[in-house]
Amino acid sequence: MKSTSFIYQFAKPTDVEQIVTLFKLCLGIEGGAPTLAFWNWKHNENPAGVSPVILAWDQDKLIGIRAFMCFKFIKNNESYVGYRPVDTATHPDYQGKGIFKNLTLTLLEELKKKEENAFVFNTPNSKSKPGYLKMGWIEWGKPFLQLMPTFSILGNSFKKDQERLLNYDFSTISKPESNHLAVYKDAEYLAWRYQKISLQQYGMKIMDVNNTQYTIIYRQKKIKFLNEFRICDVLKNNTICTEISTIILFKLFFSFGFGVLSFINKKTFWFTIKLNNKAPMITYRKIKEEDAMLLFNKVDFSIGELELF
Numbered sequence: 001m002k003s004t005s006f007i008y009q010f011a012k013p014t015d016v017e018q019i020v021t022l023f024k025l026c027l028g029i030e031g032g033a034p035t036l037a038f039w040n041w042k043h044n045e046n047p048a049g050v051s052p053v054i055l056a057w058d059q060d061k062l063i064g065i066r067a068f069m070c071f072k073f074i075k076n077n078e079s080y081v082g083y084r085p086v087d088t089a090t091h092p093d094y095q096g097k098g099i100f101k102n103l104t105l106t107l108l109e110e111l112k113k114k115e116e117n118a119f120v121f122n123t124p125n126s127k128s129k130p131g132y133l134k135m136g137w138i139e140w141g142k143p144f145l146q147l148m149p150t151f152s153i154l155g156n157s158f159k160k161d162q163e164r165l166l167n168y169d170f171s172t173i174s175k176p177e178s179n180h181l182a183v184y185k186d187a188e189y190l191a192w193r194y195q196k197i198s199l200q201q202y203g204m205k206i207m208d209v210n211n212t213q214y215t216i217i218y219r220q221k222k223i224k225f226l227n228e229f230r231i232c233d234v235l236k237n238n239t240i241c242t243e244i245s246t247i248i249l250f251k252l253f254f255s256f257g258f259g260v261l262s263f264i265n266k267k268t269f270w271f272t273i274k275l276n277n278k279a280p281m282i283t284y285r286k287i288k289e290e291d292a293m294l295l296f297n298k299v300d301f302s303i304g305e306l307e308l309f
Contacts, residue, residue, distance in 0.1 A: 011053035048072040063091040066103035072184040081118040123280040140284035141296030146272040155257035161203030182300040227259035232304035
């Protein structure tokens with residue numbers, strides 16, 4: 001795999017330290033460069049699969065990185081691999097030479113060789129989206145992102161909710177089923193995603209409604225003077241639930257301190273603020289030309305898989 005004098009090849013386990021070093025050079029530790037442990041957790045320990053990672057080399061010098069994170073999607077008995085382009089870096093001395101584009105297209109060409117149902121999705125920002133569209137991505141759709149205020153005179157005990165999540169036994173989770181295409185979230189995935197992640201900003205609330213137990217996994221994030229309580233995933237009687245009911249939202253209103261609750265739900269509510277303009281645009285690309293186009297309104301997303309981590 002060559003372009004001009006640069007070599008493009010899949011990353012090997014022995015390349016991880018150089019990968020992290022290049023991210024530190026490009027982003028800095030304060031700018032979000034991953035640690036060695038975080039990179040391995042995200043790209044090598046993911047139960048959905050090891051991320052395909054393409055590297056660009058100028059002889060023995062690492063100059064570019066492109067990683068596609070794996071998500072397993074299911075619909076009834078069908079399964080797909082959803083690849084999400086996430087981490088990328090180009091050495092400062094080599095920017096403007098088309099390395100990012102070559103890394104991305106090279107990786108797509110390699111994925112075409114796999115015998116699997118697969119597609120690519122991501123949420124690029126306004127600066128990077130035009131480049132993706134030129135490479136064949138399309139604007140797929142926006143999820144129904146909604147906000148509502150929260151207020152409890154007792155406040156919110158995040159430390160208690162965090163301990164509850166870290167000690168929760170996900171082994172009782174039932175096998176998820178969906179008539180729509182959705183990320184496969186079993187016990188292994190949920191433990192990896194929310195308990196093993198080093199970025200511990202997640203908590204859990206458990207509530208009973210009409211003999212039904214709801215388990216709410218959320219992320220607490222500071223936005224100026226407010227706390228955002230971001231609903232990442234919901235379990236209903238130990239099975240992933242893709243719809244949030246009105247009664248659950250009212251209970252959550254009185255469960256959190258002063259702040260704002262954010263969530264994705266296909267049903268909208270009269271008492272919430274709809275963020276149509278602020279919601280992330282999800283872009284999509286087929287891997288093989290002969291692949292059938294997947295319809296956005298037939299896919300269930302939660303914040304858990306769409307947020308950047």
